[in-house]
Amino acid sequence: MDFYKKWFWPLLLPSILLFGFVILFPFVVGVLNSFLAWRGTYYFDPETGIRATNLFASFVGFDNYANAFADERFIRALVYTVQYTLVAVVVVNFVGLGLALLVTRARRGAGLFRTVFFLPNMLGGLALGFIWQFIFQIVFTDILFSPEGLMHIPFLRYMTQDSTKALFALVILNAWQYGGYMMIIYIAGLNNISRDYYEAASIDGATPLRTFRSITVPMLMPSFTVVFFLTLSNSFKLLDQNIALTDGEFNTRLLAMQILRTVKDTAPPDYGKAQAQAVIFFILVASITLTQVYVTKKRELEL
């Protein structure tokens, strides 16, 4: 104990330095830049029409924020991201919990199933996006669900060519990718629930559904907190899969991609506006996830 007391600050210092250099400093600079006519390699002076001689000449107040909200594409991306997140959080949780319940109940080969379900998570977002692009464009469209295919389902064809369909395409992709990861967290939670409760419940004659609702769900609350936080923030921040699957075509830009592409939409590149969008994005994600953590934490049982 003494050792850690004595070395508290020296032990903490590397992390503080790293956090400061890599996260805090760029964050503060980013917020400052959102109030300037920043163009990436120089600060623009709206008065002279060329590079500003000092930072004050480039100060534009809340103009970048006003421009961001006036941009139809930003608003559309914002709405689309919220829609996507609502669907994705529900589906990914459903899949994760479903897999966890199946795997914990399996009599044989539980380890194998766990590994297989977790595997998609080892692939990067871009690679996954391209793999699923192939699946949606060729396997779904031409082989499985075409009129000559296994079953003719028009909704599952050309999924990357319509903003509603593409939303579900992204959800499918992400349920496949994150389902296994969330499963691991739920498995840990399920294994922590003492068998005694289930035994007592079965003696009392509780139905499986009742057992699930009154024992499993309340006891899993800590896992729900973690999984909801991860799925919420991951869904909001989704970028690679979005780029690889549709590249924002057919009105499928999510917020992260909208911010990234703002500098390509404008010439000279309006980094100030992109930065303002990033700040709005940060406030949105932080407030929503913090609220969620607060709400689900309150429902966790103290044993």
Next chain:
Amino acid sequence: MRKRIVVLLIVLLTVSLSAFAGAQAEADKGYDLYIYNSKGENAAQFAEMAKAYEAETGVRVRTFSIGSGQDHMETLRAEMNSRNKPSIFSIQGVKELIEWYQGGFVVDFNSITDASFKALANNISPSLRLTNDGKTSFGVPYNVEGYGYIVDRQMIADLFGGASVDAFIADAKAATYAEWEALVKALDAYIKRNVQATVKLNGKAYVLATAKTGLAKNLNGVFAVMGAEKWTYGDHFINVAVNAVFANPNAAANATDADVEQLRGAFLAYAKALDLKTSYLAGLRGAATRGQDFVSSANFGYDQAVQIFADNKAVFFKQGNWAYGNIAGVNAAQAERLEFLPVKMPFESADIKVAGLTVAKLNSSIPVFVPNYYAINSQVPAAEQKLAMDFLVWLNTSATGKKYIVEEFNFIPYNADPATTTLPNSLGNSILDYIKAGTIIAAPYHGAPATWSGDVVGLRLMEQYLTKSNWTAQDYKDIVDYAVQNWQNLN
């Protein structure tokens, strides 16, 4: 003992972290001249060229080429923000110039006094200069490129008889849009239903062979088109129509709303020509039609369209001389037999606003333009700028420099004399023929607002029209309205 090691490691880590920030001493940079090249396709040859220059002059050159297809602007901005800025960097046309001009990164060649560089700069043809007002000049062209309908001479020989290929090519260049449209429809009927017909080009008759022979047996459509690549119809195809109103990128960049209104007639012609082109499609597995498959990158992406053309499944393929390597990769023999035909559109005389231009001239010309320029960075020391000038003079005038441009990069030199130059590739030579004949137009779409051509108009076409089987007169009108209004809104 273990505690001590832990503590020691932490101290080391902290020291190295804090040292990282401050201690990059101002030592020798390891190079004299730093060139940033945004054309990833010739990265290896570019590095070799730099070595050759170093061997001849002793100037240590550092080159940096981005990966092919990678975003060159992000990387270049990072380099511009770093301590060691490039002495020479590349600018892809007027659109990118604004940024470097505002930021004060470019040197106006008019202000340069160095005699040999001055001579080089003055020799750049005024129509090829990188300028924001017509007087300034900020770049030395990498090369010139051009595009049109690529056609295989052997295919023409199999379709119309071997003796008339040269005459056919010459007459097809001069043909009117009505003749072109009749040719496309006759070819389609011939390919799909074996209807033998006589077509007229430039007033002369050409007869389709009675039975399909040779390469013609493989045909399943008239055009190979990249439905999934917005830039082919958004940027390049529409550029032909923009030429009717704006003679160069600067005219387009300085256009008022009223000037943009003038484009309506030309855009209507564009919509009709695009309708024709996408109505007679060849596919990987049999003839294709507009529809959702047509905009899917798995069926009609860049590589797929090259494959369709190189497999002799289509007669015409609208692409540029940069596609030479792609075609040669699939069908090396065919790559040696290629020619360009002009992109034709049903323009009326009233649609043409550029002085001296006629419908006949526009419909027999191909766009030839500079895709990329070398600019000198005004933010590097004067001595380094001088080295940059010497290098650019060497690259474009010395025997070794020219050899790299023509033979290694496979470029068409911007300063080539078409009368005496022969290039080692068929499409390059075809462009030289057009330059020789004076039948070339420019790339004024470069002066349109940043996202207008590809991400706005191209995207709209892809999402709403290339997926639609029949286009009505109302559709033509909507395309025209959309293109004109968005140009005005983005301005």
